[in-house]
Amino acid sequence: MALPSFRSAFHLDRAFNWFPGHMARGLREIQTQLQKTDVVVEVRDARIPLSSINPQLEQLANHKDHVVVYNKADLADPASRPSIIQNIRRFTGQQQVLFTSTHIDRDVRRIIEYAAARARTDPLRYPSVTVTVIGMPNVGKSSLINAMRRIGVGKGKAAPTGANPGVTRRVAGVIRVLEDPPVYLVDSPGVMVPYIADPIRSFKVALTGGMKEDVTDVEVLADYLLYQLNQKRNRTYCDMFHLTEPSDDIAQVLPAIARRIGALKKGGGHHLDWAARHFIKQFQLGKFGRYTLDDMTQDNVEMFFRTYQRPVRSRTRQRKEERAERIQARRAKQLAKGTHKQSYQR
Numbered sequence: 001m002a003l004p005s006f007r008s009a010f011h012l013d014r015a016f017n018w019f020p021g022h023m024a025r026g027l028r029e030i031q032t033q034l035q036k037t038d039v040v041v042e043v044r045d046a047r048i049p050l051s052s053i054n055p056q057l058e059q060l061a062n063h064k065d066h067v068v069v070y071n072k073a074d075l076a077d078p079a080s081r082p083s084i085i086q087n088i089r090r091f092t093g094q095q096q097v098l099f100t101s102t103h104i105d106r107d108v109r110r111i112i113e114y115a116a117a118r119a120r121t122d123p124l125r126y127p128s129v130t131v132t133v134i135g136m137p138n139v140g141k142s143s144l145i146n147a148m149r150r151i152g153v154g155k156g157k158a159a160p161t162g163a164n165p166g167v168t169r170r171v172a173g174v175i176r177v178l179e180d181p182p183v184y185l186v187d188s189p190g191v192m193v194p195y196i197a198d199p200i201r202s203f204k205v206a207l208t209g210g211m212k213e214d215v216t217d218v219e220v221l222a223d224y225l226l227y228q229l230n231q232k233r234n235r236t237y238c239d240m241f242h243l244t245e246p247s248d249d250i251a252q253v254l255p256a257i258a259r260r261i262g263a264l265k266k267g268g269g270h271h272l273d274w275a276a277r278h279f280i281k282q283f284q285l286g287k288f289g290r291y292t293l294d295d296m297t298q299d300n301v302e303m304f305f306r307t308y309q310r311p312v313r314s315r316t317r318q319r320k321e322e323r324a325e326r327i328q329a330r331r332a333k334q335l336a337k338g339t340h341k342q343s344y345q346r
């Protein structure tokens with residue numbers, strides 16, 4: 001049987017963006033909180049090692065003792081780890097890079113140990129250590145804090161968690177995670193990059209659960225997931241949804257998923273949005289295997305770091321600036337004319 005031909009690129013005309021008010025406020029609160037912080041734990045998603053970097057947070061954290069934690073490592077391709085460590089060190093100078101899964105105690109303990117080492121090596125300077133946990137939405141900050149508390153002091157959940165992004169909305173109070181030396185953690189709201197210009201980057205963030213569903217289009221996102229699976233020649237979805245052969249056409253795949261999960265409309269037809277949500281959820285649960293969506297090849301990483309720190313203007317800001325430029329140009333023109341008139345009159 002001839003293999004079906006797959007798309008060689010995914011074409012998108014728009015990016016998803018999500019930056020509600022609580023994130024702008026959260027960023028200001030984090031800035032204030034960092035003044036009272038000894039160690040910053042910046043949590044990112046191991047499945048999107050580049051796309052889960054928020055330059056605004058990174059800049060705030062860079063002035064501090066700062067450790068980068070790639071969480072959800074159980075869902076990411078382990079083969080990408082060496083290139084993540086190497087590239088992050090090379091392009092950001094960041095030496096402390098850890099990989100964690102909140103349900104693997106050994107991983108979580110390494111963060112506690114990192115913070116406790118400050119107090120152990122310099123107890124006069126650090127009679128206790130305060131750690132602030134920052135990062136993009138849904139990367140697992142609160143889950144990590146709860147895991148550290150469970151491991152460090154044997155206590156239950158203190159930070160609310162949830163499958164949807166944006167559960168934590170304010171910088172929280174301190175939570176003790178170790179008695180001796182005393183280590184305290186502070187949770188903070190996930191802060192998204194204010195404006196993501198690159199549609200593919202926004203799709204990766206959305207696919208890994210970092211965007212509120214309302215700002216996305218689940219069927220387009222499901223199509224992007226299908227594209228990703230086919231790129232990697234991953235056929236798991238065929239067995240899962242009883243497809244006889246792989247397809248690159250989401251219009252064929254979504255009805256098959258809908259039939260499989262019983263998302264059928266009363267008068268006939270399929271709930272394609274339910275099917276799309278189910279498809280995406282399976283990816284987020286790791287049912288298609290472990291994925292690192294960002295291309296970690298040298299060229300791509302270099303390109304990312306060359307452009308990512310440039311402040312990206314939102315469309316509104318861009319329009320305002322363009323308008324201001326037009327007004328200025330018009331005034332300059334009028335002035336030139338006026339000057340000409342004046343000199344003529346003189």
Ligand SMILES: Nc1nc2c(ncn2[C@@H]2O[C@H](COP(=O)(O)OP(=O)(O)OP(=O)(O)O)[C@@H](O)[C@H]2O)c(=O)[nH]1
Binds near residue numbers: 101102161
């Ligand atoms: N598989 C896996 N899931 C995780 C891990 N850490 C967190 N999660 C799940 O990811 C989801 C988000 O976790 P949270 O801890 O609420 O994330 P957060 O970064 O605090 O989210 P915000 O409130 O948006 O800032 C939850 O459903 C967690 O169960 C991990 O290491 N592995």
